[in-house]
Amino acid sequence: MTMLKTSTEELLAAANEAILFIANRPQVVMEHGEGMYIWDTDGNKYLDFIGGWAVTCLGHSPKVIKDALLEQSGKLIHASPGFYNKPMLEFARMLTSLSGLERVFFGSTGAEANESAIKLARKYGAVRKGGAYEIITTTRSFHGRSLATTAATGKIGWDRMFAPQMPGFVKVPFNDIEAVKQAINPNTCAILLELTQGEGGVYEASSVYIQELRKLCDEHGILLMFDEVQTGLGRIGAMFAYEHYGVVPDVLTLAKGIGGGFPLSAMLAKDAYNLFEAGDQGGTYTGNPLAMAVGLAVVGEVIQRKLPQQAAERGQYLLKKLHDVQERFGLTHIRGKGLLLAFDLPEPRGAELAAACLQAGLLINASGPSTIRLMPALIVTEAEIDEMMTLLCKIMDQLFQGADPQIS
Known part of the structure; x- marks a missing residue:
């Protein structure tokens, strides 16, 4: 070589x-x-x-990322996903306190976080809603490049990528509450959307739309899931975009800014949806000590510097x-x-x-x-x-x- x-x-x-x-x-x-x-x-x-x-x-x-990597790499780089590690627990406590969602799963990419949300929604549908598996997403949306998140994405032409695509995603126009009402059926387990469609061209959800979605989800017993991979951690003038709407989701996904450039993502959920059984979800690098130390440093800096x-x-x-x-x-x-x-x-x-x-x-x-x-x-x-x-x-x-x- x-x-x-x-x-x-x-x-x-x-x-x-x-x-x-x-x-x-x-x-x-x-x-x-x-x-x-x-x-x-x-x-x-x-x-x-x-x-x-x-x-x-x-x-x-x-400097805060360089220092975090240097310090943590001298202590523990990887312990396997079969064990807890100290920075994982510290970062979990930080994110759950900030978000108000009590449970967190860590990954490396936004697609992985959204894939985890899709899995959790289908698990919820299986155990709480008689096998419901459909997830409503929106046109012009972007949720990642895995097979499931590609199928969930609403960008033009993506419905033909890597056919046959995973079934179970129903696309409706963004900001159209009536279209959502018509799409909900006994097979619906969740709604997944971005509060601002970043890849779609920076289009914001209206406050009335999001508040109505929250009501619909509560009425029908389906999960409201916000993809904040691009908007989370301060990007749009609040720690989380949902703070602008006065609505708290059932499931929240984060990536991009959470690691400041280090591969890191998270899926947060309310304690009521802590439904995975052993073996349902995992990943070799989930909760990796290096990533957790970086996340603590980055989010801490975002908070400290307002x-x-x-x-x-x-x-x-x-x-x-x-x-x-x-x-x-x-x-x-x-x-x-x-x-x-x-x-x-x-x-x-x-x-x-x-x-x-x-x-x-x-x-x-x-x-x-x-x-x-x-x-x-x-x-x-x-x-x-x-x-x-x-x-x-x-x-x-x-x-x-x-x-x-x-x-x-």
């Missing part, structure tokens, strides 16, 4: 030879990051308003900046809350804009042909927002006003 050489060209050649294709990645290799910035192997610096896909809530390479409140304030600042240039660039439907925001372009040139921004040293996400999504770290400053807006406006001037596309 030979070691990889350090030139970017050779690294990319190695990637093309060895990495299984799953996405059209830009021809850059990221090497290190600090705070709101990330650098590639050629030394180019990027202002990151993707945030590791809403993951790096504390920015890149925060980052949910800061996300709300920075989000309002960024929204104002976007509205200030709305007419200039023909932007529409500026939307979102906290630091999960989006806007629509006057033309379907989102991918082109994102690529041009990459060349200029700015990372943004085109979540649709005309939609741009912004999800920076919760630590972002007003100065960094100003820097982002300067870069973004410069590129939009070039693309939409006919200026020279070269970046000076």
Whole structure:
């Protein structure tokens, strides 16, 4: 085995030879990051308003994560899922106290957390509702890339992926309470939805809709499950998105920001739904001590620095900046809350804009042909927002006003 050489060209050649294709990645290799910035192997610096896909809530390479990993790796890295470990119990107590849900299962990815919620809902249907197994989800939703979560997802075209898909998911339009009422039947065991559809383009559930869902679930004895993989842990201006609605779910899933970049997820449930029997659920890395130590450090930092409140304030600042240039660039439907925001372009040139921004040293996400999504770290400053807006406006001037596309 030979070691990889350090030139970017050779690294990319190695990637093309060895990495299984799953996405059209830009021809850059990221090497290190600090705070709101990330650098590639050629030394180019990027202002990151993707945030590791809403993951790096504390920015890149925060000291609290490095310290937690160093300390815990000197004590215990893995003890097998057959044993408790101290940071697992401490982190469980922290999350249950924060959320008001009494039980937690730990995983590594958002898909794993949502898969666990689906399993729990079907277990509930089996033991409490005469074998009910159907779960209502919404169009435009995204719940993960496992076979079950792919089937649960409501994105266009996903209903044909990896056929035959797992049955038992009923899709209804988002924010349509009448459609939910019509979909409920004796086989329904749960409703699963995002309070803000992140991958779907940043669309928020209305308060009336969520409150009515809570009533419907109580009336019919079905579980209300919130996928907060993207919105949880402060991203939209509260520790959990459901706090904006005055509604507590029966089941809650978390990932992304919970580990600040370390693979970590959680499914929380009310004690009444502590229904799994031995062998029903598990995983080699559930409650891994390293992950638990990181989770404790990250969530502790989010609390100590009052980052949910800061996300709300920075989000309002960024929204104002976007509205200030709305007419200039023909932007529409500026939307979102906290630091999960989006806007629509006057033309379907989102991918082109994102690529041009990459060349200029700015990372943004085109979540649709005309939609741009912004999800920076919760630590972002007003100065960094100003820097982002300067870069973004410069590129939009070039693309939409006919200026020279070269970046000076």
